[in-house]
Amino acid sequence: MILLNSDKIHAHLADLNFKKPYELHCFPTIDSTNQFLNNLPTNQQLILCCAEEQTAGRGRFGRQWNSPFGENIYFSGRWRLAGHLKQLSGLSLVVGLAIIESVKKHTINEAILIKWPNDLFWQDKKLGGILIELNGELHGTIDITIGIGLNVNTSSTTSHLSDKPWCSLLDITGISFDRNALIADLIVILNHYLDQFLKLGFETFKSAWEKVDYLKNQWITVSNPNGKLSGYAQGVNEQGLLCLKDNQGTMHYVSAGEATLR
């Protein structure tokens, strides 16, 4: 088992020519990397946090994110970005694309797909999830925490992380990964994608996203605080909103929620 090592992550980031000023916190154990960053009083542009284990790892909708020691990636980044809240539509899809791109750099060429809006899937099993939290918007800057849980070295044949079908990079490839290198790649690609996203909008990512759309043409139900809506998933529009065609042929555009397949 290769443990997390902040010196190694710094060195990888230097090798990758990462120029943005940042602060990195690497913990053996923490309640939640997202919570840690949210609690920091900060004016920093970028603060990063990863941990070997989370004792209160958080998923979406108040769920728990199982985070055993030394095996997977529990990573969060708090970005202060120039922009406005209304520009964030489609953000989770862009984060998903950044995760796929960084995993590909480690010669994983399997079809990893994004289940709108926040989940990474491989062969109908969840590989990872994204939890984005907004800390505030002030004077044209947005302060967000992006949390990523990626199952890396936990084997689904010997461990139990979730009651729902799940998998890890180890399951996919049969190989154990050095999480330090993966995290460094993720930071660089994610930072680059975020810059591009704020400058040019979701539109520039749309065609890449269509290639990894897990729900495409499936009959799904989306639940959110407004209720439930069922229809055929027809990809996303230029704003990253899910296009859902109901039985009457009416198209609905959905910004958030949880999708379940029939």
Ligand code: BTN
């Ligand atoms: C989900 O699929 O429900 C989202 C899971 C997000 C988990 C990550 S692990 C790192 C960060 N810290 C947390 O407490 N949660 C996110």
